[in-house]
Amino acid sequence: MSARTSRGRRPGAPDTRAEVLAAARASFAEKGFRGTTIRAVGAAAGVDPALVHHYFGSKDDLFLAALEMPVDPREVLAPVVAQGPDGAGERLLRTFLSVWDDPDMQVRLLAVVRSVLTDDGGTLLKEGFIPVVVGPVLAQLVADRPDVRIPLVTSQVVGLIVMRYVIAFPPMAQMPAEDLVARVGPVLQHYLTGDLP
Amino acid sequence: MSARTSRGRRPGAPDTRAEVLAAARASFAEKGFRGTTIRAVGAAAGVDPALVHHYFGSKDDLFLAALEMPVDPREVLAPVVAQGPDGAGERLLRTFLSVWDDPDMQVRLLAVVRSVLTDDGGTLLKEGFIPVVVGPVLAQLVADRPDVRIPLVTSQVVGLIVMRYVIAFPPMAQMPAEDLVARVGPVLQHYLTGDLP
Numbered sequence: 551m552s553a554r555t556s557r558g559r560r561p562g563a564p565d566t567r568a569e570v571l572a573a574a575r576a577s578f579a580e581k582g583f584r585g586t587t588i589r590a591v592g593a594a595a596g597v598d599p600a601l602v603h604h605y606f607g608s609k610d611d612l613f614l615a616a617l618e619m620p621v622d623p624r625e626v627l628a629p630v631v632a633q634g635p636d637g638a639g640e641r642l643l644r645t646f647l648s649v650w651d652d653p654d655m656q657v658r659l660l661a662v663v664r665s666v667l668t669d670d671g672g673t674l675l676k677e678g679f680i681p682v683v684v685g686p687v688l689a690q691l692v693a694d695r696p697d698v699r700i701p702l703v704t705s706q707v708v709g710l711i712v713m714r715y716v717i718a719f720p721p722m723a724q725m726p727a728e729d730l731v732a733r734v735g736p737v738l739q740h741y742l743t744g745d746l747p
Numbered sequence: 748m749s750a751r752t753s754r755g756r757r758p759g760a761p762d763t764r765a766e767v768l769a770a771a772r773a774s775f776a777e778k779g780f781r782g783t784t785i786r787a788v789g790a791a792a793g794v795d796p797a798l799v800h801h802y803f804g805s806k807d808d809l810f811l812a813a814l815e816m817p818v819d820p821r822e823v824l825a826p827v828v829a830q831g832p833d834g835a836g837e838r839l840l841r842t843f844l845s846v847w848d849d850p851d852m853q854v855r856l857l858a859v860v861r862s863v864l865t866d867d868g869g870t871l872l873k874e875g876f877i878p879v880v881v882g883p884v885l886a887q888l889v890a891d892r893p894d895v896r897i898p899l900v901t902s903q904v905v906g907l908i909v910m911r912y913v914i915a916f917p918p919m920a921q922m923p924a925e926d927l928v929a930r931v932g933p934v935l936q937h938y939l940t941g942d943l944p
Contacts (some may be wrong), residue, residue: 667864667909667913668865671914672914676915676917698918698930700918701919702930704906704910704919705903705906705919706934708905709903709905709907709909710906712864713898713901714902717869718869719901721894721898722899722902725895729895732943732944733895733938734899734902736937737938740934741934747926
């Protein structure tokens with residue numbers, strides 16, 4: 551209640567926001583990322599599409615909100631991108647691990663991963679998360695051929711997530727972050743900018 | 748019926764085999780790999796442990812049968828191992844892709860992957876599949892420090908499985924196998940035998 555008035559929103563707004571988010575979740579789950587529109591989400595929640603924009607911004611932002619991402623990877627990775635492709639493999643991995651190795655964050659990120667991995671057909675990941683979040687960040691770091699390099703980088707990072715966090719395979723889960731950066735960072739760099747056949 | 752007599756088994760044996768397998772599946776699912784014993788599986792199926800051995804061999808073999816693996820990776824990868832560590836990264840990946848890219852095989856392998864990925868806590872993968880199947884094969888190919896190298900190789904292969912088969916991310920799913928061998932094989936080789944910090 552206090553949050554409602556302190557934010558200066560009209561009475562009932564927090565409920566409307568939750569209803570829009572519920573409608574967005576249902577739509578992303580049923581229709582995938584491409585099949586979801588701001589207009590249809592608004593209609594399902596009984597509000598004007600402009601209000602959906604007002605609360606959540608773009609469809610990409612709405613998608614991240616619906617996934618309940620505890621951080622916006624685009625913001626977290628902005629400093630990595632800003633420093634350019636040299637050494638980006640190690641910086642990318644160091645930043646990634648600093649977020650994922652935080653226990654509170656890890657619990658929340660695992661919930662997101664489980665929901666996208668169990669999504670039938672993987673549309674949330676392949677139409678949503680990778681093109682919306684991963685693609686635009688990595689596109690700024692690859693030397694060329696993003697269609698080749700981005701899936702390769704993503705495959706190694708996804709494999710790390712599964713081994714270190716989802717199943718927590720002991721030798722991988724207990725590997726110090728800096729050892730992992732030193733061992734896998736060069737591989738990511740190779741995929742980003744190396745000489746690929 | 749004809750199979751039963753042609754194999755020369757006593758009447759009823761195929762049912763017993765199925766009961767043992769059902770008991771094994773239940774035990775692996777409930778108690779994980781370590782928590783399952785041939786003795787307890789026999790007891791649950793109401794047969795002597797020797798009969799479990801007779802039908803399925805070792806606990807490792809029983810585990811692969813319970814997972815309904817359409818191939819025994821230990822057999823498929825034997826020629827890769829036999830040729831030694833030089834070039835093993837590319838050979839490993841080429842063999843792996845030749846099995847997984849087969850459509851019938853892929854359907855059956857995906858069912859296995861889904862069951863181990865959704866297994867709570869990942870015990871089937873981390874206590875079962877990796878130590879039983881992946882570990883012994885890779886242990887023959889790594890230069891040293893299997894605890895470092897095996898999880899790294901596995902992480903890249905798991906990431907490929909997720910991207911190419913589970914979610915079938917188009918640029919990865921459509922990448923010709925030999926391109927993938929040329930791009931990722933050297934990374935696997937690096938993890939197997941390269942100079943790692």
